[in-house]
Amino acid sequence: QSVLTQPPSASGTPGQRVTISCSGSNSNIGSNTVNWFQHLPGTAPKLLIYRNNQRPSGVPDRFSGSKSGTSASLAISGLQSEDEADYYCAAWDDSLNVYVFGTGTKVTVL
Amino acid sequence: EVQLVQSGGGLVQPGGSLRLSCAASGFSFSGYWMTWVRQSPGKGLEWVANIKEDGSEKYYVDSVKGRFTISRDNAKNSLYLQMNSLRGEDTAVYYCARATNGRYGRDDYWGQGTLVTVSS
Numbered sequence: 001q002s003v004l005t006q007p008p009s010a011s012g013t014p015g016q017r018v019t020i021s022c023s024g025s026n027s028n029i030g031s032n033t034v035n036w037f038q039h040l041p042g043t044a045p046k047l048l049i050y051r052n053n054q055r056p057s058g059v060p061d062r063f064s065g066s067k068s069g070t071s072a073s074l075a076i077s078g079l080q081s082e083d084e085a086d087y088y089c090a091a092w093d094d095s096l097n098v099y100v101f102g103t104g105t106k107v108t109v110l
Numbered sequence: 111e112v113q114l115v116q117s118g119g120g121l122v123q124p125g126g127s128l129r130l131s132c133a134a135s136g137f138s139f140s141g142y143w144m145t146w147v148r149q150s151p152g153k154g155l156e157w158v159a160n161i162k163e164d165g166s167e168k169y170y171v172d173s174v175k176g177r178f179t180i181s182r183d184n185a186k187n188s189l190y191l192q193m194n195s196l197r198g199e200d201t202a203v204y205y206c207a208r209a210t211n212g213r214y215g216r217d218d219y220w221g222q223g224t225l226v227t228v229s230s
Binding site: 032039086091092097102104 | 171172221
């Protein structure tokens with residue numbers, strides 16, 4: 001059971017903005033930076049956001065991240081059909097001494 | 111070009127052993143923490159273990175402690191996951207990844223994944 005909680009699903013129509021939350025605690029999100037990954041079935045996960053709000057080269061600026069206290073969020077603006085995937089937050093947990101992924105959110109483009 | 115090429119998956123009986131390998135190229139392997147992550151059928155991503163650049167620090171998820179061993183050979187630019195006493199719940203696609211921010215992740219390059227099936 002993950003210590004980072006995400007909503008199981010989110011959806012929107014093309015062009016809309018979708019936000020995914022990631023709720024943790026003082027020992028993980030509250031103490032360390034958050035990474036976000038996009039995962040399409042049958043492929044390797046892709047790093048979308050690192051250090052809470054930084055985008056790796058090649059990731060569109062439609063993807064943005066934020067963190068406040070023990071929670072983090074990923075926003076997808078201008079939703080596109082190719083954004084349909086599973087999204088995971090992740091952070092190191094100082095109490096457990098493990099890296100934890102969130103429960104995952106499936107984004108559907110209606 | 112950074113590449114991580116995995117090998118070693120397959121079908122194994124419960125209680126058996128398997129060794130996964132991850133061959134790195136295109137970057138200075140000895141300068142990065144490395145990670146193993148898995149995804150069981152119908153479930154989310156689960157971090158399994160990571161290892162420091164020189165192998166001096168290793169961390170594991172509780173469910174594999176004492177059964178799995180992460181290791182690396184910097185001379186061969188390779189990462190390994192030795193899996194012993196395998197159980198049905200270890201059935202998953204396993205991925206290796208490069209962690210650019212040490213044990214804190216920022217896993218920016220991933221292997222292609224290898225399927226491990228534990229079944230009699």
